[in-house]
Amino acid sequence: MKRRLRLLVGLAAVGSMVMTACGGSGDEPQADSAPYKIMISAGSDAGGQTDQLTTGVISARAAVKVVNDAGGINGKPVELIESPDNADPQKALSNLRAQIAKDRPDAYLVASGSNVSTAVAGILRQNEIIFLDSGNSADTNKPAENPYAFHLAAPFKTVVEGYLPQFEQNGYKKIAVLHGNSAYAKQFGALAESVFTEKGYETSVVEYDAKALDMTAQISALQAKNPDVLVFNGYGAPVGLVLQGITKLGWNVPILGDTSVTSTPLVTTMPPDGLIGTPETKNLKIEVTTSVNVATASEATKKAIEAMKSMGEIKASLNNCLNFDAVMLLAAAANHAKSNDTKAVADALLLPEVNTKAGTAVYDTYPYTADDHQPQLPIETHTFVAPGVLKDGQIGSAEN
Amino acid sequence: MTLIYAGLSLGAVYALVAIGYNIVFIASHSFNFAQAQLMMIGAFVTYTGYVTFKLPTVAVLALAMVVVAVLSAIEERIAIRPVSDHQTQLITTLGFGTILTGVAQLIWGTQPLQVPFFAGAEVLTILGGRVFPVEVALVVFAVALVVAITFYTRRRMGGLAVVAMSQDEEAATLRGIDVRMLAFAAFAVTGVLGGLMGAAIGPKTFAVASLGAALAIKGFVALAIGGFGSMYGGLLGGFAIGLVEQYVARYLGSNFTNLSVFVLLLLVLMIRPTGLFGRVQERTV
Numbered sequence: 018m019k020r021r022l023r024l025l026v027g028l029a030a031v032g033s034m035v036m037t038a039c040g041g042s043g044d045e046p047q048a049d050s051a052p053y054k055i056m057i058s059a060g061s062d063a064g065g066q067t068d069q070l071t072t073g074v075i076s077a078r079a080a081v082k083v084v085n086d087a088g089g090i091n092g093k094p095v096e097l098i099e100s101p102d103n104a105d106p107q108k109a110l111s112n113l114r115a116q117i118a119k120d121r122p123d124a125y126l127v128a129s130g131s132n133v134s135t136a137v138a139g140i141l142r143q144n145e146i147i148f149l150d151s152g153n154s155a156d157t158n159k160p161a162e163n164p165y166a167f168h169l170a171a172p173f174k175t176v177v178e179g180y181l182p183q184f185e186q187n188g189y190k191k192i193a194v195l196h197g198n199s200a201y202a203k204q205f206g207a208l209a210e211s212v213f214t215e216k217g218y219e220t221s222v223v224e225y226d227a228k229a230l231d232m233t234a235q236i237s238a239l240q241a242k243n244p245d246v247l248v249f250n251g252y253g254a255p256v257g258l259v260l261q262g263i264t265k266l267g268w269n270v271p272i273l274g275d276t277s278v279t280s281t282p283l284v285t286t287m288p289p290d291g292l293i294g295t296p297e298t299k300n301l302k303i304e305v306t307t308s309v310n311v312a313t314a315s316e317a318t319k320k321a322i323e324a325m326k327s328m329g330e331i332k333a334s335l336n337n338c339l340n341f342d343a344v345m346l347l348a349a350a351a352n353h354a355k356s357n358d359t360k361a362v363a364d365a366l367l368l369p370e371v372n373t374k375a376g377t378a379v380y381d382t383y384p385y386t387a388d389d390h391q392p393q394l395p396i397e398t399h400t401f402v403a404p405g406v407l408k409d410g411q412i413g414s415a416e417n
Numbered sequence: 418m419t420l421i422y423a424g425l426s427l428g429a430v431y432a433l434v435a436i437g438y439n440i441v442f443i444a445s446h447s448f449n450f451a452q453a454q455l456m457m458i459g460a461f462v463t464y465t466g467y468v469t470f471k472l473p474t475v476a477v478l479a480l481a482m483v484v485v486a487v488l489s490a491i492e493e494r495i496a497i498r499p500v501s502d503h504q505t506q507l508i509t510t511l512g513f514g515t516i517l518t519g520v521a522q523l524i525w526g527t528q529p530l531q532v533p534f535f536a537g538a539e540v541l542t543i544l545g546g547r548v549f550p551v552e553v554a555l556v557v558f559a560v561a562l563v564v565a566i567t568f569y570t571r572r573r574m575g576g577l578a579v580v581a582m583s584q585d586e587e588a589a590t591l592r593g594i595d596v597r598m599l600a601f602a603a604f605a606v607t608g609v610l611g612g613l614m615g616a617a618i619g620p621k622t623f624a625v626a627s628l629g630a631a632l633a634i635k636g637f638v639a640l641a642i643g644g645f646g647s648m649y650g651g652l653l654g655g656f657a658i659g660l661v662e663q664y665v666a667r668y669l670g671s672n673f674t675n676l677s678v679f680v681l682l683l684l685v686l687m688i689r690p691t692g693l694f695g696r697v698q699e700r701t702v
Binding site: 068223225229230233234235237238253264265281282283290292 | 426427430531533547548632674
């Protein structure tokens with residue numbers, strides 16, 4: 018009787034162990050086979066920024082395919098979780114909270130503007146999720162507070178200092194700056210004024226309301242200062258209104274448009290839709306990264322463009338494809354660290370041997386430091402070209 | 418002079434929106450908050466007519482007027498007629514305007530499109546000031562439209578019927594006026610004019626989905642300054658806003674433009690609560 022009882026107890030114990038083991042490998046995936054999850058703020062309609070949004074998402078999809086084809090991250094496939102928030106900060110935050118509750122992502126990306134970046138930065142920091150921010154929000158370059166957030170776009174200083182060689186080459190002494198009233202534009206205007214003045218240039222700055230329908234007054238205020246060159250920030254319809262206003266006033270002044278001007282299809286499209294070759298763009302040069310210019314793009318950039326084209330049309334300039342680089346950087350850092358742990362990946366991102374050999378497309382390298390999570394790019398990464406047709410995110414192709 | 422021309426042409430744009438508001442207000446005492454979006458559609462259709470279909474100007478204008486008139490008629494059927502009170506109509510017309518913006522984004526995208534102007538884009542010099550032909554046309558069009566509408570409402574039977582309906586709907590019905598039909602016709606006419614206005618505005622502002630929102634508020638302020646129901650008031654209000662915006666932006670900076678416009682509105686309303694040309698309607702009860 019005792020032997021039977023022992024046998025029954027033994028069978029029950031073994032059965033229990035087997036069931037426990039089966040239960041553990043049932044619905045929930047094993048940690049070892051779980052993919053590396055990257056969440057991205059995505060969608061199909063972000064108003065005037067829709068092309069930027071969709072291009073940013075396509076670039077991330079392309080990089081995920083490239084990484085997965087090369088074996089994934091530490092042997093695990095990469096999964097891109099798209100948040101259909103249309104770059105709306107509230108929706109993005111809500112979707113991120115829901116995703117963390119369901120299945121915490123390993124990394125987070127944004128595809129349009131800095132509003133989403135600002136909204137999600139706090140919760141990402143709390144949950145120790147790595148954040149590669151193409152929006153360059155002020156909240157994501159505070160390594161002491163948030164060691165897991167990094168900027169992707171060139172720092173304002175690099176963008177603004179990119180003008181200095183132009184001033185020197187052309188002998189410009191008096192600079193006029195015309196900028197919009199968005200947070201980005203105001204920051205651009207303030208930094209341009211301080212940098213140019215610090216370098217000894219006589220600088221006049223005028224702001225315009227991006228919703229205004231006529232810029233004659235603002236342009237004539239700058240014209241009265243008789244500057245040698247006009248530095249100009251704008252995106253969308255204001256770009257056309259400013260260029261029309263300059264033509265109307267008959268002001269024959271060299272114009273240097275910033276990277277937002279470059280992102281506006283009006284200056285990268287032939288008539289009748291665009292202004293290439295018209296009197297409005299006669300004196301205009303636009304700021305581009307070396308990767309946007311076909312003549313100076315690297316082999317890595319060309320490969321990335323082919324990968325992106327296989328995912329869909331690249332509607333905006335390559336400046337909006339920073340998420341391709343984000344995924345490549347994450348893969349390079351995690352593979353180098355041989356770990357998907359957030360701290361290990363963040364530490365690896367600081368290493369030059371990682372961020373210079375990641376196969377990035379927009380910038381060749383992303384030199385971060387422990388104290389500054391903005392890529393410390395040299396001013397040579399930005400240059401000025403005459404407006405040309407934008408094709409596959411680049412200007413200067415043979416078809417131009 | 419260039420600044421004056423810029424102010425007047427911008428003011429003409431606001432005045433055209435105010436005229437659209439006014440026609441519906443006179444006919445039915447309600448506001449069509451989708452008016453600016455209807456004009457935006459007019460600008461997009463003009464672009465399509467010229468650039469995509471390569472139509473002659475007359476055909477482009479006809480196309481813009483027909484398309485916007487049809488949209489306006491649809492709006493009257495789904496956003497005005499089923500709603501009994503005018504307060505709710507503010508919401509339903511606003512909703513219709515939002516739908517139009519969304520549809521415009523789906524069809525024409527989110528980037529600004531350059532709308533050609535039939536008289537070209539060569540800058541003209543008039544009395545020492547520089548101006549685009551479209552800007553001259555806008556001012557002439559706004560003034561001519563106000564004169565024509567005023568003449569129609571004072572000298573023609575149809576116009577008098579609209580005014581009668583506006584003053585006393587019940588009495589107008591007793592006099593044999595088909596009030597519902599007339600209200601519908603007013604909406605359709607607003608649509609026809611909206612298409613024409615869109616064709617005039619587009620070459621100055623570009624056709625862009627955000628245009629409706631940019632025009633709607635300033636058009637309403639122009640109307641409030643000039644006086645609800647007054648065509649000449651809306652015209653004057655529009656010109657006043659345009660000139661104030663330009664001169665303030667030139668000499669005080671862009672940060673003060675909207676502020677100055679609303680200060681002007683407050684001043685006018687404090688001195689004349691019904692607007693410059695508005696009338697107080699007295700009724701014996």
